[in-house]
Amino acid sequence: MKINQQKIAPYVFLSPFLLLFLVFGIYPIFYSLYISFFKWGAGGPQKFVGLDNFLRFIQRDPFFWKSLKNSLILLFWGSLVQHVVAIPLAILLNRSYIKGREFFKTAYFIPYITNSVTVALVFGSLFNKDFGWLNYLLGFIGIDKIAWIRNPLALKASISIILNWRFIGYYTLIYLAGLQTIPKELYESAEIDGASKMQQSLKITLPLLVPIMFFCISISIIFGMQLFAEPFMLTGGYSQMGGAANSGLTTFLYMMTLGFKMQRFGRASAVSWLMFVVIIILTLFYKVIIDRFDYTKEKNK
Numbered sequence: 001m002k003i004n005q006q007k008i009a010p011y012v013f014l015s016p017f018l019l020l021f022l023v024f025g026i027y028p029i030f031y032s033l034y035i036s037f038f039k040w041g042a043g044g045p046q047k048f049v050g051l052d053n054f055l056r057f058i059q060r061d062p063f064f065w066k067s068l069k070n071s072l073i074l075l076f077w078g079s080l081v082q083h084v085v086a087i088p089l090a091i092l093l094n095r096s097y098i099k100g101r102e103f104f105k106t107a108y109f110i111p112y113i114t115n116s117v118t119v120a121l122v123f124g125s126l127f128n129k130d131f132g133w134l135n136y137l138l139g140f141i142g143i144d145k146i147a148w149i150r151n152p153l154a155l156k157a158s159i160s161i162i163l164n165w166r167f168i169g170y171y172t173l174i175y176l177a178g179l180q181t182i183p184k185e186l187y188e189s190a191e192i193d194g195a196s197k198m199q200q201s202l203k204i205t206l207p208l209l210v211p212i213m214f215f216c217i218s219i220s221i222i223f224g225m226q227l228f229a230e231p232f233m234l235t236g237g238y239s240q241m242g243g244a245a246n247s248g249l250t251t252f253l254y255m256m257t258l259g260f261k262m263q264r265f266g267r268a269s270a271v272s273w274l275m276f277v278v279i280i281i282l283t284l285f286y287k288v289i290i291d292r293f294d295y296t297k298e299k300n301k
Contacts, residue, residue, distance in 0.1 A: 032269040032272060032273070033269070033273060035265055035266050035269050036053055036054070036266060036269035036270040036272075036273055037049065037050055037051070037053070037266070038053075038266045039052075039053075039266050040264070040265045040266035040269075041263055041264060041265065041266075042263035042265075046266075049266070053266050053267050053269075053270035054270050054273075054274065056267070056270075057267075057270060057271060057274060058274075063241070063246065063249065063254055064251070064254065064271065064274075066242075066246050066249060067242070067246075067249045067250055067251040067253065067254040068251050068278070070156070070242065070246070070247060070248065070249055070250055070251075071224070071225055071227065071250045071251045071252070073156060074156060074159055074160060074163070074224065074227055074250065075220075075221065075224035075225060075227075075282075077156070077157075077160040078159055078160035078162075078163035078164060078224065078227070079163060079167070079220040079221070079223065079224035080217065080220060080224075081160075081164065082163070082164055082167050082168045082171055082220065083171060083213065083216060083217060083220070085164070085168050086168050086169075086171035086172040086175055086216075087175055087206075087209070087213075089108075089168070089172045089175075090172045090173075090175035090176040090178075090179055091175075091179065091201055091205060093105075093172065093176055094176055094179040094180065105173060105176070107169070108168075108169025108170070108172050108173060109169055109170065109173060110169070111165055111166045111167075111168075111169055111170075112166055112167060112169060112170035114166070116166070116229040116230065117229055117233055119162060119165075119166060119230075120162065120229060120230050120232075120233030120234055121233060123158070123161070123162050123165075123234075124149070124233065124234055127148035127149055127158050127234075128148075128149075129145050129146070129147045129148065129149070129150070130145070132148070134146075134148070135148075149234055149235070149243060149244070150243070150244050151244060152243075152244045152245040152247035153247070155234070155235070155243055155244055155247050155248050156247055156248070158234060159227075159230050159231055159234065159248060162230050162234075163224075163227075163230065167220075167223075171216050171220075174212065174215075174216055175209065175212060175213075175216065177212075178209055178211075178212035179205065179209065182204070182205065182208050182209075186204050187200055187204065190203070190204060210290060213290065214286075214287065214290045217286060217290075218283055218286065221279060221282050221283055221286065222279055222283075225251065225252070225275055225278060225279050225282070226252045226275075227250045227252055227253075228250065228252045228253050228256060231243070231248035231249070231250055231253055232253055232256075234248060235248045235249075238256070238257045238260065238261040239261070241254075241257065242254075251271065251274075251275050251278075252275065254271060255268050255271040255272055255275070256268070258271060
């Protein structure tokens with residue numbers, strides 16, 4: 001039987017990537033699911049415990065629920081609020097009368113590509129109670145020094161500030177790319193009909209931007225629920241368990257603490273799969289909401 005070389009050639013070229021993806025991508029995912037059913041430590045025999053690792057977190061582990069609550073709070077203030085700022089910025093940047101748009105695009109993107117550990121260290125010095133610039137500036141308007149890292153509420157605010165600073169520009173550029181796909185004829189027709197810039201934004205821009213919003217906010221949910229570097233650096237690593245009153249303990253940080261500090265790999269894997277379920281639920285819930293505003297789907301039916 002003769003082999004068609006033209007048909008098989010693409011698979012030969014793809015095989016190195018597929019092999020690496022199977023070994024370093026797919027296999028670890030299913031292996032983590034496997035060990036989540038075991039009492040699996042760094043040493044000693046592994047013991048099959050079934051769903052006990054999962055039930056332990058759901059029924060009797062206060063740190064898990066505390067970390068999930070913290071993650072959801074930071075997801076809202078540190079991830080979802082970014083879009084409230086990014087969308088107007090993108091609309092403004094899309095105006096033809098704005099000069100130096102290339103400079104603003106670069107300036108907005110720089111925080112995103114900056115190393116997260118470096119960002120956390122710099123902001124950690126800014127948030128220092130005694131020597132930080134933030135408290136120094138607040139002193140000019142008569143506000144007492146705030147213990148940004150030691151106060152539970154202030155710690156969440158600190159992490160949220162860092163996340164907003166890093167990602168607002170990133171999402172602004174994605175929304176800007178989406179805005180540039182909207183036909184200009186729609187705006188010209190709206191102007192002829194006497195629509196103001198605000199009306200054009202509400203009636204044309206936002207409805208047509210809904211698919212991009214779904215993509216961006218879905219990414220925010222995934223990134224937000226995997227928050228690790230910022231709370232890890234600000235609160236002093238694994239040993240502090242999220243700092244003051246565990247207020248900086250995210251679910252991902254708790255998972256890493258279980259795995260790499262306590263060496264309880266079975267429980268850490270169970271947490272990772274619980275996180276996966278939570279992310280799926282949040283994404284589906286958001287999809288139900290966003291579908292109500294996406295009139296393009298109704299139009300295509």
